[in-house]
Amino acid sequence: MGEIVLHNYFRSSTSYRVRIALEMKRLNYTYVAHHLRHGGQREPGYLSVNPQGLVPALVWEDGTMIAQSLAIVEFLDEVAPEPPLLPADPLGRARVRMLAQMVACDIHPVNNLRILNMLRTRFGADDAAVAEWFRHWVGETFAPMEKMLAESPQTGRFCHGDTPGLADICLVAQVANNGRFGVDMTPYPTISRIAANCMELPAFIKAAPRNQPDAE
Amino acid sequence: MGEIVLHNYFRSSTSYRVRIALEMKRLNYTYVAHHLRHGGQREPGYLSVNPQGLVPALVWEDGTMIAQSLAIVEFLDEVAPEPPLLPADPLGRARVRMLAQMVACDIHPVNNLRILNMLRTRFGADDAAVAEWFRHWVGETFAPMEKMLAESPQTGRFCHGDTPGLADICLVAQVANNGRFGVDMTPYPTISRIAANCMELPAFIKAAPRNQPDAE
Structure with a gap:
């Protein structure tokens, strides 16, 4: 299918997920940045590639496009x-997908930039109200996730055993995002431990927002 | 693993997705209802089953639990x-997962009951503002999804070819939800056609909210 282009943004946590997977799989890709705060993802040229106008999207030379970070990561896998x-086992796969989706469906969508902007424009939310909203939804999911991870014998050095996978990818990207909104991680020692273990790995480091060409 | 119990709520669109999959697979299950508007999913007995306090969750006699509707549906598959x-092909699987996640990550999470309640309590949103919020996020995703479905040769009687799958499951459950908030479906003829085709199938009909024991 030829060369892979990843349309993304350094700070986007869904882009970060895909970058980690690409690095773990040692796949080469061309990095194309869209500055989300300047609306770069809504330009006509990009909308003709991904009509949804969101990042990340993986695009091949023949025009094939896959959007949605978890769909991309599962494709790469x-x-x-x-x-x-x-x-390998269906119950283990379900547990890892469940943990990944707790972040990908219950935290990230309600806390991403377009939602926070809408809270400002539609409801007059200020910085403090936006940060409170962000932290609230992180806590609603991180509290039960901490309990589930701490109590399960399947949790190891990472979310599921001693090798990193889809759930760790989502967890690390969320923890990175949390730092921008002052989330207190003290109540989440297991999540913090797993994220720290991930951040010792070259793939996670290379994929981190600060190490991207468009990092500010 | 023994008898399956589905913890769910008739009107929950994520519960609806899982019910459709269970019916398509012809799997027997015990229906346990949690009344979301009365906080039934936050009762201690249920929190000991699913610490996240959300439906749906699939639970076996030995205590094994899977939450998150897409993780459950992929497990069943x-x-x-x-x-x-x-x-069967990775690109086809990626396209179906992408379409499913457009609903599951970009529409449903920002429009579910707990978010709408927070808009009311935190920002004083009234019924009209809540409905406008709901319709806005549906449109942000349904507009590009309509274009992607209408323009792809891979779209058939259903989202991907002529057999129903994961994307159709998510699409139908979202269309059902839209009806409660007055979403105008006129701009989405392809989505409407696919949803109508699904609703001719016994599995989709049996799983529909109005046909559940807790339907009001």
Whole structure:
């Protein structure tokens, strides 16, 4: 299918997920940045690539496009199976997908830039109200996730055993985002430990927002 | 693993997704209802089953629990492969997962009951403002999804070819939800056609909110 282009933004946590997976799979890709705060993802040229006008999107030379970070990561895991990002057994795969989706469906969507902007424009939310909203929804999911991870014998050095995978990818990207809104991580020692273990790995470091060409 | 219990709520669109998959796979399950508007999902007995206090959750006699609707549906597809809910080829699977996640990550999370309640309590949103919020986020995703479905040769009687799958499951549950907030479906003829095709199938009809024991 030829060269891969990743349309993304250094600070976007969904872009970060895909970058980690690409690095873990040792796949080469061309980095194309869209500055979300300047509306770069809504330019006509990009809308003709991804009509949804969101990042990340993976695009090939023949025009094939995949959007949605978890769909991209699962695709990469299917076409480049090593190292695997999901366990082999269906219940283990379900547990990892569940943990990933707790972040990807219950935290990130309600806290991303377009929602926070709408709270400002539609309801007059100020910086403090926006930060409170962000922290509230992190806590609603991180509290039960901490409990689930701390109490499960399946949790190891990472979310599921001793190898990093899809759930760790989502967790690390969320923890990075939390730092921008002053989330107190003290109540989440297991989540913090797993995120720290991930951040010792070259793939996670290379994919981090601060190490991207458009980092500010 | 024994008898399956589905913790759910008739009107929850994520519960609806799982019910459709269970019906398509012809799997028997015990229906346990939690009345979301009365906080039934936050009762201690249920929190000990699913610490996140959300529905749906699939639970077995031995205490094994899977939450998050897409994780549940993919699990069911792995352990009961017929009929398949994802195509066989990785690019096709990615397209179906992308379409499913456009609903599951970009519409549903920002429009579910707990978010709408927070808009009321935190920002004083009234019924009209809540409905406007709901319709706005549906449009932000349904407009590009309509274009992607209408323009792709891979779209058939359903989202991907002529057999229903994961994307159709998410689409139908969202369309059902839209009806409660007065979403004008006129701009979305392809989405409407696919949803109507689904609603001719027994599995989709049996799983519909109005046909559940806790329906009001």
